[in-house]
Amino acid sequence: MFAALQNGLIVSCQATGDEPLNRPEYLAALARCAEIGGAVAIRTEGLEKIRALKTAVKLPIIGLIKGTFTDGAVLITPDFSDLEEMIAAGADIIALDATDRQRPNGWHGFDFLRAVKQRYRIPILADIATHAEGVTAAELGAEAVATTMSGYTPATAGRQDEEPDYALIASLHRAVSVPVIAEGRIWEAQQAQRALAAGAFAVCVGSAITRPQLITHMISGPNQLSPRQSHEVIVVGGGVAGICAAASAARLGARTLLVERYGFLGGMSTAGMVTPFMKFWIETEDGRRQPLVGGLFEELTQRMAAIGGMIENGFSALAFKRVATEMLIEAGVELRLHALMLGAHVEDRTVRSVLLQHNGAPQPHSAAVFIDTSGDGELLLHAGAPWRKGDEQTGLLQAMTMFFRMGGIDLEAAVAHVAAHPEQFFAWSTKEYHHERIVAIAGYYDIIRQARQRGLLPEAVEYFFFTSLPAYGEAAFNTTNILGLDGSSSFDLTAAEIEGRRQVFNIANLLRARAPGFERSYLIETGVQVGVRETRRAVGDYAVTGEDVMGARKFPDRIARGCYGVDVHGQKGEKSRMEHLQPGQYYEIPLGAIIVQDWENLLVAGRCLSATRAGHAALRIQATSAAVGEAAGALAALARPHGGRVRQVAPALLQAHLSKAGNI
Numbered sequence: 308m309f310a311a312l313q314n315g316l317i318v319s320c321q322a323t324g325d326e327p328l329n330r331p332e333y334l335a336a337l338a339r340c341a342e343i344g345g346a347v348a349i350r351t352e353g354l355e356k357i358r359a360l361k362t363a364v365k366l367p368i369i370g371l372i373k374g375t376f377t378d379g380a381v382l383i384t385p386d387f388s389d390l391e392e393m394i395a396a397g398a399d400i401i402a403l404d405a406t407d408r409q410r411p412n413g414w415h416g417f418d419f420l421r422a423v424k425q426r427y428r429i430p431i432l433a434d435i436a437t438h439a440e441g442v443t444a445a446e447l448g449a450e451a452v453a454t455t456m457s458g459y460t461p462a463t464a465g466r467q468d469e470e471p472d473y474a475l476i477a478s479l480h481r482a483v484s485v486p487v488i489a490e491g492r493i494w495e496a497q498q499a500q501r502a503l504a505a506g507a508f509a510v511c512v513g514s515a516i517t518r519p520q521l522i523t524h525m526i527s528g529p530n531q532l533s534p535r536q537s538h539e540v541i542v543v544g545g546g547v548a549g550i551c552a553a554a555s556a557a558r559l560g561a562r563t564l565l566v567e568r569y570g571f572l573g574g575m576s577t578a579g580m581v582t583p584f585m586k587f588w589i590e591t592e593d594g595r596r597q598p599l600v601g602g603l604f605e606e607l608t609q610r611m612a613a614i615g616g617m618i619e620n621g622f623s624a625l626a627f628k629r630v631a632t633e634m635l636i637e638a639g640v641e642l643r644l645h646a647l648m649l650g651a652h653v654e655d656r657t658v659r660s661v662l663l664q665h666n667g668a669p670q671p672h673s674a675a676v677f678i679d680t681s682g683d684g685e686l687l688l689h690a691g692a693p694w695r696k697g698d699e700q701t702g703l704l705q706a707m708t709m710f711f712r713m714g715g716i717d718l719e720a721a722v723a724h725v726a727a728h729p730e731q732f733f734a735w736s737t738k739e740y741h742h743e744r745i746v747a748i749a750g751y752y753d754i755i756r757q758a759r760q761r762g763l764l765p766e767a768v769e770y771f772f773f774t775s776l777p778a779y780g781e782a783a784f785n786t787t788n789i790l791g792l793d794g795s796s797s798f799d800l801t802a803a804e805i806e807g808r809r810q811v812f813n814i815a816n817l818l819r820a821r822a823p824g825f826e827r828s829y830l831i832e833t834g835v836q837v838g839v840r841e842t843r844r845a846v847g848d849y850a851v852t853g854e855d856v857m858g859a860r861k862f863p864d865r866i867a868r869g870c871y872g873v874d875v876h877g878q879k880g881e882k883s884r885m886e887h888l889q890p891g892q893y894y895e896i897p898l899g900a901i902i903v904q905d906w907e908n909l910l911v912a913g914r915c916l917s918a919t920r921a922g923h924a925a926l927r928i929q930a931t932s933a934a935v936g937e938a939a940g941a942l943a944a945l946a947r948p949h950g951g952r953v954r955q956v957a958p959a960l961l962q963a964h965l966s967k968a969g970n971i
């Protein structure tokens with residue numbers, strides 16, 4: 308049966324769900340076209356379609372029936388009864404999953420294949436993902452093996468990229484005597500030729516021939532886009548969440564564009580000058596720090612440390628900008644700085660393109676999946692997707708803060724002052740100076756009280772808080788407090804910038820005049836923009852709550868972890884709230900928090916993720932934003948074979964990737 312297929316093209320005629328061609332007669336017509344065009348066999352799914360295609364063409368029919376594994380992943384030909392029905396329907400060859408996984412019918416993949424070979428005489432095409440699986444399938448008697456599952460099983464999730472798996476084709480060709488069929492991610496004739504050259508016996512192509520909607524979108528997309536303006540993933544916003552989302556998608560092979568309105572990356576981490584990473588580790592019983600976030604965040608911190616840009620969890624914004632830029636360029640992300648996203652084109656709750664202002668008139672850019680990491684839900688807003696803002700009852704938003712950086716501080720003297728006057732400081736303030744350790748000090752109550760009496764500080768400023776930076780004598784101050792304004796309104800932001808800078812100069816002068824260790828200090832700079840803690844957050848498939856956080860809740864569809872508690876910087880008329888988890892406890896963030904409810908291809912991460920206000924107050928910190936961003940990028944890349952429909956990606960596939968990264 309297979310001999311006639313050598314060096315030929317097998318065309319996969321399949322359509323699922325509400326795809327317009329999902330009718331037996333339409334697929335039969337496509338199979339006829341393939342036959343006329345020179346196909347040597349047809350692969351199709353479902354009994355009705357096998358029957359229809361069998362009468363439409365004279366070519367051998369490779370039949371399969373799709374089921375699911377318990378984790379939701381696609382399972383090709385689930386049970387014996389499916390084989391029997393396909394044989395009765397006229398299939399000439401049966402395709403079945405021969406990956407190293409347990410089937411829902413209780414059989415392991417290899418045992419099932421062995422039993423099938425004992426019970427039936429029909430030729431079997433074993434769909435495998437790895438070299439070992441191909442070898443085993445051939446040993447168990449499969450007449451041919453196909454690389455169909457490479458990149459689509461938990462064990463191979465990280466391997467999925469744009470290209471067919473040539474390495475697997477070549478290694479199997481050397482190891483097995485049965486035909487190796489190249490299947491998966493073949494879109495061009497050159498790729499098919501390269502697969503044959505690598506040792507494929509025949510090549511199987513599906514979407515590139517039989518899914519006109521994908522072909523149309525690829526070539527043109529909406530608004531007659533040129534290829535340069537068409538990507539697979541577009542990430543809006545280059546803060547820590549967007550950086551990790553874009554790098555993650557690109558490393559999985561997706562053509563990724565990252566759009567950022569400033570001339571540098573980092574968002575709040577750099578423009579906002581938020582330069583300590585809040586806690587992302589738990590202490591083990593033997594006193595070690597066990598990080599909850601690995602992956603791209605870990606790489607970012609290690610690379611910053613390597614260039615002297617970190618002191619424990621404190622970092623230099625300059626180092627952040629440099630390393631983040633390098634990581635994105637290395638990953639192959641197309642970086643578009645100084646570009647503002649200012650509109651979206653939407654059809655049926657699917658984002659088709661975004662409008663980017665970067666070179667004259669705004670131009671549309673299309674993609675299969677879009678990720679909103681703008682911090683302020685800018686894409687949610689422009690697309691008309693659901694979002695919430697502020698407290699559920701009062702509508703209040705957290706206070707804003709203008710960060711600033713000072714130099715020339717005698718840190719040893721500042722720490723000695725804390726040790727001598729602990730009543731003036733938060734209990735956790737640093738009391739012993741070590742050159743290689745971060746200094747974190749909050750308090751100076753008397754200085755503040757007296758300054759308020761003299762009208763030098765508003766009531767809103769309750770304490771001065773700073774953390775030291777890698778450059779000796781420098782520190783970043785998270786101290787100003789700006790109330791009553793909304794960080795998603797340019798009117799309010801203008802007022803916040805003015806008020807923030809006014810407070811900065813007063814605070815720096817007070818410290819220099821009154822605080823030991825600050826005698827020779829000087830103000831270096833403020834943030835490029837005022838720090839905004841919360842504005843719009845998405846309404847997703849799931850909203851993480853404050854109870855989930857404080858109850859250290861775990862989720863089966865986890866995509867990230869965190870241990871930072873609920874931290875609400877109180878607004879006018881609202882008390883601040885800082886709650887910590889018990890030592891050693893952590894919570895998980897579920898997949899539903901990054902998928903926008905009822906939308907097909909719109910994801911969120913970082914400050915935009917789906918949570919209640921209290922949940923958001925914990926998840927917004929940088930390490931968690933990075934981990935959630937990495938998950939969103941991976942999900943977007945994995946959704947490419949599904950036309951960008953993110954819910955069709957098996958959670959286990961995404962989790963296998965994230966677990967390898969050390970994020971779950």
Ligand SMILES: Cc1cc2nc3c(=O)[nH]c(=O)nc-3n(C[C@H](O)[C@H](O)[C@H](O)COP(=O)(O)OP(=O)(O)OC[C@H]3O[C@@H](n4cnc5c(N)ncnc54)[C@H](O)[C@@H]3O)c2cc1C
Nearest residue numbers: 544546547548568574575585648681682838839913914929
């Ligand atoms: C005052 C303050 C103190 C904080 N303290 C800490 C702390 O000590 N430790 C900690 O870990 N976290 C802290 N956080 C939280 C943390 O800094 C942020 O929540 C986190 O950095 C958010 O990352 P993000 O990527 O989601 O968003 P952002 O960093 O806000 O990034 C969004 C990016 O999108 C870009 N953008 C927005 N709209 C558009 C558009 N239309 N077109 C193109 N680009 C656009 C922006 O320019 C920005 O670069 C603090 C936050 C604030 C404000």
